Amino acid sequence: MKIAIAKNGDVVSEHFGHAKEFLVVNVENQKEISREIAIPPEGEHIPGAMPR
Numbered sequence: 001m002k003i004a005i006a007k008n009g010d011v012v013s014e015h016f017g018h019a020k021e022f023l024v025v026n027v028e029n030q031k032e033i034s035r036e037i038a039i040p041p042e043g044e045h046i047p048g049a050m051p052r
Helices: none
Strands: 002-008 021-028 031-038
Touching: none
Parallel strands: none
Antiparallel strands: 002 021, 021 031
16 A cells, blocks of 8 residues: 655645645555655646646
């Protein structure tokens, strides 16, 4: 299972859609297997804009 945690620097983001990066943790059998930082592409989500 992969768990994504929205973050802004070292702080958990209050809004998933406005996060500057995500900590993605891969968990199997209740143990952490790996973790990586994923950065969303720019321009895909504009704060305050309605989805199309």
